[in-house]
Amino acid sequence: MAPMSHEKSETRWFLSKIQDEFRGGKINVEKTHKLLEKLNIQCNYFHVKHIFKDNDRQKQGKITIEEFRAIYRIIVHREEIVEIFNAYSENRRILFESNLIEFLTQEQYAVEKAKSIASEIIQKYEPIDEVRKAHQMSLEGFTRYIYSSECLLFKEECAKVYQDMTYPLSDYFISSSHNTYLVSDQLVGPSDLWGYVSALVKGCRCLEIDCWDGSQDEPVVYHGYTLTSKLLFKTVIQAINKYAFMTSEYPVVLSLENHCSPSQQEVMADILQTTFGDSLLSDILNDFPDSLPSPEALKFKILVKNKKIGTLKETRERIGSDKRGKVGMWEEEEVEAEEEEEELKSLEDDGFGSKDNQGKEIETKKSLGVILFPKKKKIRKLKIALALSDLVIYTKAEKFRSFQYSRQYQQFNENNSIGETRARKLSKLRVHEFIFHTRKFITRIYPKAIRADSSNFNPQEFWNMGCQMVALNFQTPGLPMDLQNGKFLDNGGSGYILKPHFLRDIKSKFNPNISANDNDPIAITIRLISGIQLPLSSSSSNKLDTLVIIEVFGVPNDHMKRQTRVIKKNAFSPRWNETFTFIVQVPELALLRFVVENSGLIAGNEFLGQYTLPVLCMSKGYRRVPLFSRAGESLEPASLFLYVWYVK
Template sequence: MTCCRCFLNVIFCTWFLNIIQDEFMNGKIDLHSTMKLLEKLHITFDVAHVKHVFKKTVDKRKVHTINIEDFRAIYRTIVHRTEFHELFCAYSPNHKILADTELIEFLKKEQFQTEDSEIRALEIILKYEPVEEVRKRRQLSFEGFIRYMSSEDCSIFKKDHRTVYQDMNHPLCDYFISSSHNTYLISDQLIGPSDLFGYISALLKGCRCLEIDCWDGSNNEPIVYHGHTLTSKISFSSVIHVIDKYAFAASEYPVILSLENHCSTKQQEVMAKHLEDILGDKLLTSTIGDSVVTQLPSPEALKFKILVKNKKVGTIEETMLRKGQDSHGETGEISEEEYSSEEDETDEKAPLQPKGNSSKRKGENKPSSTPRKKAKIKKIKIAIELSDLVIYTKSEKFVSFEHSLANQKCYENNSIGEVKARKFVKHSGNEFVSHTSRFITRIYPKGTRTNSSNYNPQEFWNVGCQMVALNFQTPGVQMELQNGKFLDNGGCGYILKPEFLRNHSSTFNPYNVGRYSKPMSLSIRLISGHQLPPSNLSKTNKADPLVQIEIYGVPEDQVKRKSSVIKSNALSPRWDETFSFTVQVPELALIRFCVEDEISLVANEFLGQYTLPLLSLSKGYRNVPLFSKNGGKLEPASLFVYVWYY
């Protein structure tokens, strides 16, 4: 054993020195060279932490450079984590190496990788062991173990959920669909800019339903902006060009263009021409198979297709009959109450009002608890060219659950404002679930959210709403839930709903889950943090970190647990605290890890977070990556946890 230990010390030192000695030709290196050397060793690091550790080293001597022994000490401080060493030593008899048999035992007992564990162990050694002599012996040194435990292979997010693994052959209405609200806006709803980047960003995040507000523009060219406000304008054709370029960059499954159409029939014809000319074969212009539609097609059947969601004249069958006939210049009319609940009507928008007669305006804008007498009937004119491009996603005014059940066709979908939808969730949960099991339902923010704030999407996912549209440009917990939910199924933008939200006979109610409850017992041991973002308020490199672990799901499952505070340590805080949860409906639950810096007893500063579906949790020792408020990865900042559930 002693010989083996000596051998390992020699080969590790040789490996280490071979990499770094050229940098120390002159005996000393500065901070810049230190960071370059860490990169050469393939070590990910936070610059602020390396600066801090380097400064502590040189301040002792009042110099600006370090020697080779100083560098080794800095390397160990940044890389050699005590929690990893404790785990390594539990399976390494000599505390120097893991033989392949010992690594197999670790994988089976701690990581719950019982299938093909021998092959997996060899793959880990070949991939993560930096010293060639150790690799040849089918062994893993502590250096290799660190690299493995810090890697994607030990991520808390299940590996097989990172690709499309769900059945994609169900009807479209059986899926949660990643959806954006007013996608063209990148700031507020009143005076901010409209920008093509809104579409690019949403599509690159896997968004599958984009909103386009269309208005008449000059020179017979439709424009996109938030009507009756001071938001800037972009051309409809430029929006479609961007969608054509980026539609399938992140996912090959269908994109739905939700048109909020305020254009004259003349400019609607221009819109239809742009859609056909720019999108070409990507645009869905006819039914798949039988023209008599009794069930929506699946995401699989609609791969690489772009669908238009808009009001439509007549039925799909009538459209198919009309195909081939010269319908150029024809229009159709749809009768609707002036004060309908559709998103392009009065209850979503909070338009910029002209000055004057403000008291009258306030009175006019108050919601009425009684129905208006003699509601005006208006005629909405739809150009046949545009109408005929609406195939499986026809916008239909929502009247009531009973009306939809009796009259609505499977390819007709509804848009419901968040306020009305929230009342339905609380008072008519069963009927709402029955409705969304049959028809695609889109939820959109109330018009008073002029700063582009978001509602909590979880309450609408709980009743099966497919298109829960959020302002993607606004960071916060709501978008973190959105991003976390749609990490699942390879980030393709479509998540198969649980069976109890797809079944037409379901009586599921999120406020009374009853027989649909199949509880999960979950235990999470919060072990440590690594290179957490230092506090913005700290002049040194410190933070007083704490971790909140939160469950989002049906009301009964909503819970938040808080760890203790570790004082003045953002580099390597250690908690060793266990949190236990009983989750009634794990199929709908998300778990969020949020790291904060305790500023005072009443205020904390956000440092990073990670959200994922509960059923995407991997068991065993896992690292939790952290993301910034804007959704960027804060590599290498992470938490280290142990996960167990049944």
């Protein structure tokens, strides 16, 4: 197709799409926005509003068809994309299929499949009939391709379950939440079913349920000894049953913080069995009598994590002889008291118990609820109903004593929960023992009790140790949850990610705290080209002073942070064209986080959006980085445009 005929066909196509909207004359900003969306162009309304105002020559709040075309070109025909298009177009008007194949090979690293997908891309994204039928691509089509999901930074291969799911459960990182029922703080905030629903929708596979005796023999869920509101255990289980496998088909672990009397534990057991039915794992799998099964073997199964009386063999014998319903005894202190004692002990170790820190100690204990909401400090032996105990199969909650004790006595189906303070000390002082432990046993790390505001720790330090269940307060946005959401984008968002070989191999000497590991580092080069319609609110101008921070999280030596210069008064299309290089020693554990900010002078920078993903889930070439709000909501079409290259 000759250049002139192409230009005419483009004009003809454009007018055919929009002229009906102008039959009544000019259009306002709302109709302008709707017309852009009709043309399959995603637009932020507030950006459109600012551009509309700049192009409304008569300043009457309405524009002509010519003014609309000018607005369209400003939004769609971005300079940086036009430059790429022109570099591969022989006439700066169209791409022949051979030109597109060259672009896909040279820039997008689709070497093996460039020829097979070029024709598909043209058919899918080229909007002009004559151009598409000639197996060519216009700037319109090329732009739509660049804006598509096919050019996102996150690899399409990582968006589906691609890892081997037949290893034991202990070989996986498992998406885990803490105090899942809370949607606010730990002391007076509301308990809400939405906590469970939203966590499951995000792919969370380990939910925490604090269970207490309720009235009329109905167990309740809430944060004990506090003023948080209460939920019926029954309604929590019903909500979990409805949403458990909506996002992922792999097993869900219910981590019970059980404070109920034996009679109400029997009610809990009955609710679990009647609600989940065959989905509830209530017996060992024939293929796994003395080892942990795999996520694959436990598809669509619910596992109960709780204290347990006796061994799995004894449970099977008891079930066979129908002796359920009797009461056994926990030989250890109540779980919640156990956690609190551990946290208070660690505070004393850190100097809180000294005379010089008595005031600080009182304030700390107040935040724990020790003074405001008194707890019985004495260790008590508690009774457990065998009906509930017998539902605990591969996830028996066992108090962590020491690594040496675990090596000698811990059974394959016993899991530990360790508070962040103790876990942090162990990760510094007992690195090899810690990793040896997590190779064999599922280990859950939970936030320290003084986090009354539901704040979170950085989960990366415990993933580096191979800890499977690093439990966070999902309701609290910020860096820790950005890392959590970014990490579990991998493997199809299934909530299970196979740990790197060096955290599974018994012969590995891996130590995340040193640089001399036997790993294959990668060099990542990122050319941050531009921003696309960066987030605006109704009150903000599009004249923001924008900058981008790129940060690597992983083992301590891989932690790096780079920042662009500030582009003044431009949130619509800031151009940075800055190149950054990162040498990542342990890419298997590394995450890359992009943060966009509005530069502030007095109050500090304003957060605009972020995106986090695993380093090894990055595609090469020209890529778009979608942005998400602090709460994790999509801010499309706001994104960053960059070029990525790395060698492994």
